Amino acid sequence: MSTAGSGHKLQLWGGATSRTFRPHWMLHELGIDYEPKLIGSRTGETQQPAFLKLNPKEKIPVLVDGDFVLTESVAIVTYLGDHYGSDRQPRLVPAANTRARARYNEWMSFIQMELDAHTLYVIRRHKDLAELYGAAPAAIDAAIAGFTKQVRVAQLRLESSHYLLGDEFSAADLVLMTCLAWAKACGIELAAAFAPYMAELEARDAYQNAAKLNFSISAGA
Ligand SMILES: N[C@@H](CCC(=O)N[C@@H](CS)C(=O)NCC(=O)O)C(=O)O
Numbered sequence: 001m002s003t004a005g006s007g008h009k010l011q012l013w014g015g016a017t018s019r020t021f022r023p024h025w026m027l028h029e030l031g032i033d034y035e036p037k038l039i040g041s042r043t044g045e046t047q048q049p050a051f052l053k054l055n056p057k058e059k060i061p062v063l064v065d066g067d068f069v070l071t072e073s074v075a076i077v078t079y080l081g082d083h084y085g086s087d088r089q090p091r092l093v094p095a096a097n098t099r100a101r102a103r104y105n106e107w108m109s110f111i112q113m114e115l116d117a118h119t120l121y122v123i124r125r126h127k128d129l130a131e132l133y134g135a136a137p138a139a140i141d142a143a144i145a146g147f148t149k150q151v152r153v154a155q156l157r158l159e160s161s162h163y164l165l166g167d168e169f170s171a172a173d174l175v176l177m178t179c180l181a182w183a184k185a186c187g188i189e190l191a192a193a194f195a196p197y198m199a200e201l202e203a204r205d206a207y208q209n210a211a212k213l214n215f216s217i218s219a220g221a
Helices: 018-030 049-054 073-084 099-117 120-128 137-160 171-185 194-202 205-214
Strands: 011-013 035-037 062-065 068-071
Touching (some): 011 018, 018 171, 018 205, 099 137, 099 171, 120 171, 137 194, 171 194, 194 205
């Protein structure tokens, strides 16, 4: 494992959730020796003054790279690939200003909006966190239907391509996998076609080691 270019250790704040798992997994894929700051969501830790200075959104994950602080799981994953993975072949994040990068951005936006924010996170807010956000059974049903419809687009792609971007695993697969595992944990039935893809990604050493770390704490109630 290597430290960041200038010799300082990167810090990654957050653990226990699918969103925090993304950058932990990416750091492990890149073989970066970083400092995990395993705070959980809704434990009160995201409201502590030191953390609020890093992220006034009161959310994890947060990456600290020297004097550079970055929030948003997908932005962090892409930054890590750009800044610490450009020598890795194949790259986990395609080079900027290429059609491959445009396709990567397309998948990342799609996954964040259609498979995370509009659907899985709606289920989380109005089911597990109903005491905070209100119970909304109709919204949950619509979210399950929306996820099931949209995930089919990824399924169709994976029927004709080993990975989302082609023959090589990329950070787009990493983020998709976190949503597939999250959906499974929510009880959403996934098409059988996803099973070999998920089994293969789950078997990666980086996945296993990052999961051990990320899920070594639990989220608050
Ligand atoms: N879009 C953000 C979402 C971050 C987010 O919602 N994080 C949750 C955990 S998954 C959180 O920190 N919640 C803390 C809280 O609500 O107290 C990302 O992908 O990083």
